[in-house]
Amino acid sequence: MKLFSLSVFHKGATKANLLKAAYDLSTFGFFQRNGVQEFMTFTSALIVERTSQGSRASVKEQEYLCHVYVRNDNLASVVIADTEYPQRVSFTLLEKVLDEFxxxxxxxxxxxxxxxxINYRGLDIYLAKYQNPREADAMTKVQAELDETKIILHNTMESLLERGEKLDDLVSKSEHLGVQSKAFYKTARKQNSCCEIM
Incomplete structure (x- = not known):
C-alpha cells in the first residue's frame, strides 16, 4: 500500500488551480520523478475539473487510483495511491486535509x-502519516485487529475439533450443560461419525 501524491485545488469555472501539493516518488527512478510528478499534477487537476461540486469520486488510471473530494465551496483535494490502498481511508484523509486547509x-x-x-505545511505530514493506513486511521487499525482475532479464534476452534475425545470428556463433565444438551451432543456426534467413515 502506497500513497504517491496529495494535493489541494480550488475548482474554478473553467480550470482547477493548484494551491498546494506533496509527493512521495521514492519508488520511481531518479530521472523519472520530475515527469511522474508533472503527470500526477496534471491528472489531479483534470479529475478536479471533471468532478462536480459536493461530490467524491475514484478514478482508476493503470495501476493507480485517484480519489477526489470537491466540497461545495469549490475547495478540492486529490490523493493518488496504488490499488491496494483502502478507499475509505483515502476519503478520510481528503476530508481532514480540506478541513484543516x-x-x-x-x-x-x-x-x-x-x-x-499559500502558507500551509500539513500535506507533507499527512502524506507521511497516512503511508501506513493501519497506524493513521483508527477504524482500519481496529479492523485489522479484528481480522487477526478472527483467524486466531478460527484456528483455536479447528484445533479443538480435531481432539474429539477431549471435547467429549469436557461435554460429559460440564456443569453448564443440561441433560438434554448432553444428549443432543452425543446424538449429533454419532450421526457425524457415521458420515466420516464413508
Whole structure:
C-alpha cells in the first residue's frame, strides 16, 4: 500500500488551480520523478475539473487510483495511491486535509493562490502519516485487529475439533450443560461419525 501524491485545488469555472501539493516518488527512478510528478499534477487537476461540486469520486488510471473530494465551496483535494490502498481511508484523509486547509488559509486566497504563496505545511505530514493506513486511521487499525482475532479464534476452534475425545470428556463433565444438551451432543456426534467413515 502506497500513497504517491496529495494535493489541494480550488475548482474554478473553467480550470482547477493548484494551491498546494506533496509527493512521495521514492519508488520511481531518479530521472523519472520530475515527469511522474508533472503527470500526477496534471491528472489531479483534470479529475478536479471533471468532478462536480459536493461530490467524491475514484478514478482508476493503470495501476493507480485517484480519489477526489470537491466540497461545495469549490475547495478540492486529490490523493493518488496504488490499488491496494483502502478507499475509505483515502476519503478520510481528503476530508481532514480540506478541513484543516480551510481553517488555516482564508477562502479569498483560494482562486488566485499558488503553491509558493499559500502558507500551509500539513500535506507533507499527512502524506507521511497516512503511508501506513493501519497506524493513521483508527477504524482500519481496529479492523485489522479484528481480522487477526478472527483467524486466531478460527484456528483455536479447528484445533479443538480435531481432539474429539477431549471435547467429549469436557461435554460429559460440564456443569453448564443440561441433560438434554448432553444428549443432543452425543446424538449429533454419532450421526457425524457415521458420515466420516464413508
Amino acid at each position: 480551510s481553517n488555516q488559509v482564508e477562502s479569498r486566497h483560494w482562486p488566485s493562490g499558488t503553491p509558493e504563496t
